[in-house]
Amino acid sequence: MSWVRSAVNKAVEAGGQSNLSRTVRNYADSVVLHASNAVVGGAKIIQERIVSRNMQSFRLTVKRLEEVSVSCKGIERVQLLRRWLVSLKEVERFSATCTKTDTDAKDSDDHFVSDDFKDSPTLVCELNQSIYYVDPGVADEPRTFRDVFLHSQALEGITLSMILEAPNEEEISLLSEIYGLCIKGGKEEQTALLSSVQELAKAFSGYEDEVLAFDEVMKNIQMCSKLEELLLKKKYFIYGDSPQLHAEKVDKLKILSESLANSTTKAESRILEHRSQKEEALHFRVTKSSEVSQIEKVNMLLTSARTRLRNAKEEKEQFDDASNDIIVHLKTKDDEMQRAIASYTSEANVVNRWINFLEHTWVFQTSLKKKNEEQVNAELERYGDYFVNLVVNLLSSYKEKLGSSVTQIKTLVENLSTSQRLEIPVEVDNDGSRVVNPRKKLEDEYLEIESKVFIYLYNVLSPSMRL
Known part of the structure; x- marks a missing residue:
């Protein structure tokens, strides 16, 4: 407008x-x-x-x-x-x-x-x-x-x-x-x-x-x-005009040209004036359009600012509600932690007492074990001598009993060694049904005596091994 x-x-x-x-x-x-x-x-x-x-x-x-x-x-x-x-x-x-x-x-x-x-x-x-x-x-x-x-x-x-x-x-x-x-x-x-x-x-x-x-x-x-x-x-082409007539014509033309120049100047001034008025009107229109656009921008900014303010208020209310809930929750957690700390303190006291009891028990058990070990070692030393004497006596008696068997084994070993160097003739029974080999006979006797000796040694050593 x-x-x-x-x-x-x-x-x-x-x-x-x-x-x-x-x-x-x-x-x-x-x-x-x-x-x-x-x-x-x-x-x-x-x-x-x-x-x-x-x-x-x-x-x-x-x-x-x-x-x-x-x-x-x-x-x-x-x-x-x-x-x-x-x-x-x-x-x-x-x-x-x-x-x-x-x-x-x-x-x-x-x-x-x-x-x-x-x-x-x-x-x-x-x-x-x-x-x-x-x-x-x-x-x-x-x-x-x-x-x-x-x-x-x-x-x-x-x-x-x-x-x-x-x-x-x-x-x-x-x-x-x-x-x-x-x-x-x-x-x-x-x-x-x-x-x-x-x-x-x-x-x-x-x-x-x-x-x-x-x-x-x-x-x-x-x-x-x-x-x-x-x-x-x-x-x-024609030279009919006099100088006076020519001068008059020139003067008239000059006057006409001056009037035309003045008219042209006035027309140009009016045209310039009209252009300036048109430019002013266009400039005024552009200015008002820019003002209207700026006002519209300001209105848009105000609307957006109101919207942001409303959103901020809603967020603040939501944050206040959430913070109150968090405070109540934290207070509840604080009470629970205090109760837990009290229970943990009592449990720690019980555990400390139990640790002291275990330490005293361990010291008593260690001292008792050490005392038992000392007593066992003393008894072992005391009964070890008895055992050694008993073994010596047993072995000496066994030595006397095994002496004859050992002598027989030595004799058989010597006979076997001599039978290897000499060829012993094969003996035939009286009925002629079986051939008797003297070396084989010696080996059988040796094995028989050896088995007796081992059985005797086993009978002797087995009680000592059980002890």
């Missing part, structure tokens, strides 16, 4: 310092600030009650409205204003009806909608057949034609079109009604805004006349330059 502020300021400057001009100047800022914040009552109610709705793209509709607002001229512009006015009035009527219905529904505890709304099938049909606009990629509520119209720059575009091409009475009346529906303010401010648009249209029409006049002047200049070329060509 930056162009509205610029247009109103220029209109006020053109109108002087009257009270109406000052009122329009003071109210222009409020109109610009609140024009895009018009509230559409009943949008949520319509969304809840309508089942089958016609949906269109929000962005494409905004783009189409902006393009049509700038491109339409003549009878097309009148028809466009009529369609816009009818759509805005329908949305306003729907919003008022839905607001009333919502108020009646809140006052009733047993009915969701009022009886008037139920008894109006025409209104329900119109609501069901209304067109709503949404963005496919954005999760947002459906918007009405008024939301799309206020979000777009269609109103700015149609006003700019009327400034560039002067409107007629019907267009002025239609635009006045649209201003009344879309812009906050009284009748006086709307009239001042329309008068400013008309004055700007007249100024632009005057600029168009000046441009046409400049076109005629440029045509004259081109014609003069063409004439000058023809005169120069004539100079080389």
